[in-house]
Amino acid sequence: MTGPRNSPGHRSPYQRRDNSNLRGRRPNALGRRPVVEQTPSIRASDPPPPGVQIVWTRQRQGAHPWFVCGCGRKATLLYPCGASWACRRCCGLDFRSQQLVPRDRLILAAQKARLRIGGTGNLLDPFPLRPATMNREKYERLAAKAIAAEQRLKAALSTS
Ligand SMILES: [Zn+2]
Numbered sequence: 001m002t003g004p005r006n007s008p009g010h011r012s013p014y015q016r017r018d019n020s021n022l023r024g025r026r027p028n029a030l031g032r033r034p035v036v037e038q039t040p041s042i043r044a045s046d047p048p049p050p051g052v053q054i055v056w057t058r059q060r061q062g063a064h065p066w067f068v069c070g071c072g073r074k075a076t077l078l079y080p081c082g083a084s085w086a087c088r089r090c091c092g093l094d095f096r097s098q099q100l101v102p103r104d105r106l107i108l109a110a111q112k113a114r115l116r117i118g119g120t121g122n123l124l125d126p127f128p129l130r131p132a133t134m135n136r137e138k139y140e141r142l143a144a145k146a147i148a149a150e151q152r153l154k155a156a157l158s159t160s
Contacts, residue, residue, distance in 0.1 A: 037096050044064075051084070054066065106153040107153060109152075110123055110146065113145050
């Protein structure tokens with residue numbers, strides 16, 4: 001490739017230190033693939049790195065920007081991958097939850113569902129009441145999801 005980005009003395013704002021430990025699908029010292037939560041990223045609302053396209057999709061209000069990864073997928077976040085930036089899948093990154101055993105994944109899902117309706121995430125606490133600032137419909141929708149998540153967890157615990 002040629003152009004100003006490769007000219008001597010030009011320093012791209014996206015240049016970074018050696019992140020080669022994050023490259024590809026190589027597992028880390030624990031035998032796991034790296035996770036997105038511990039990987040630096042850039043967001044599509046930021047200016048794109050050289051050579052990366054942005055597309056916009058309409059939303060109820062305004063529009064949402066997406067990076068277009070080399071694989072053709074739209075991505076909100078790009079991660080350092082070799083010499084360039086790529087989406088989570090191309091970089092071989094997992095979500096942390098993907099590395100949990102199924103029971104722990106159900107626990108995490110149930111805790112997150114409670115946090116969304118103003119709970120503490122402690123599943124032994126009473127089920128959270130609707131926060132005064134939360135729209136009733138929204139609460140009912142999220143509470144139904146939280147109840148479903150807890151039922152899945154109970155079912156899994158009762159069979160093991
Ligand atoms: Zn990709």
